[in-house]
Amino acid sequence: MASAACGSKAADSIAAVSCAFDLAHYRELLEAALAGGYRFAFFDRDPQPGDLLLRHDVDLSPAAALDLAEAEHELGAAATYFLMTESVFYNLASPEGEGTMARLRELGHRVGLHAVWPRAKLDDRFDPVLAWHNPEPSYISEPVAGAANVMEPRFFSPETYRSDSNQHWRSGCPHEDLAAGRFEWLQLLTHPEIWVHPGDTMGETMLAMLDAERERRLQQLAADNIDLS
Ligand SMILES: [Zn+2]
Ligand SMILES: [Zn+2]
Numbered sequence: 001m002a003s004a005a006c007g008s009k010a011a012d013s014i015a016a017v018s019c020a021f022d023l024a025h026y027r028e029l030l031e032a033a034l035a036g037g038y039r040f041a042f043f044d045r046d047p048q049p050g051d052l053l054l055r056h057d058v059d060l061s062p063a064a065a066l067d068l069a070e071a072e073h074e075l076g077a078a079a080t081y082f083l084m085t086e087s088v089f090y091n092l093a094s095p096e097g098e099g100t101m102a103r104l105r106e107l108g109h110r111v112g113l114h115a116v117w118p119r120a121k122l123d124d125r126f127d128p129v130l131a132w133h134n135p136e137p138s139y140i141s142e143p144v145a146g147a148a149n150v151m152e153p154r155f156f157s158p159e160t161y162r163s164d165s166n167q168h169w170r171s172g173c174p175h176e177d178l179a180a181g182r183f184e185w186l187q188l189l190t191h192p193e194i195w196v197h198p199g200d201t202m203g204e205t206m207l208a209m210l211d212a213e214r215e216r217r218l219q220q221l222a223a224d225n226i227d228l229s
Helices: 009-014 023-035 062-074 095-106 175-179 192-196 202-223
Strands: 039-041 051-057 080-083 110-115 129-132 161-163 186-190
Touching: 023 062, 023 175, 023 192, 051 062, 062 080, 062 095, 062 192, 062 202, 080 095, 080 129, 095 110, 186 192, 192 202
Parallel strands: 039 051, 051 080, 051 186, 080 110, 110 129, 161 186
Antiparallel strands: none
């Protein structure tokens, strides 16, 4: 009866949990990690037993990143947000981009570069850590000069990594294994847009994001003195 996304033996013991990709279940994931005794860690040292490395690749929406960041802060969680300098969807040099970085740091999170191969230009806005956007196998786990690469072998093994790629957990939602302390340590990659905007599929979630985006764009136009009458 458990959905594929939630599939695991103990599913009936947490029957109330739907494993939805929404903020409520993201909070449950964090609570599960706390119940399992995990501590929040960063990519500034080799992972230790009990570490939970929360990683967010911000592909589309700094606003969604901030919503997730506030929720984490409320639960005492800290994460590393990877932001792009070459995004089609947002401008890190805009007031919104700069404000996002400042607020993330204020909330106790770290900021790394979500880089586009082969450019790994980390300026002083970033901690020395990088995650490649849409990486190819040929370089995904190669060391990077002057920065930690989140997919280099010390940070990655199939047993200690989970990702919500395109709104799908390849190995099941990790909340039960976190609550039971079954991971020695874990790198948990989640994309804020997926959790902040509603939708049962990635397609629906993206359409919901675009609806929200339209409102935001209208406000930006008004702020830019565009006559919308
Ligand atoms: Zn779950
Ligand atoms: Zn990406």
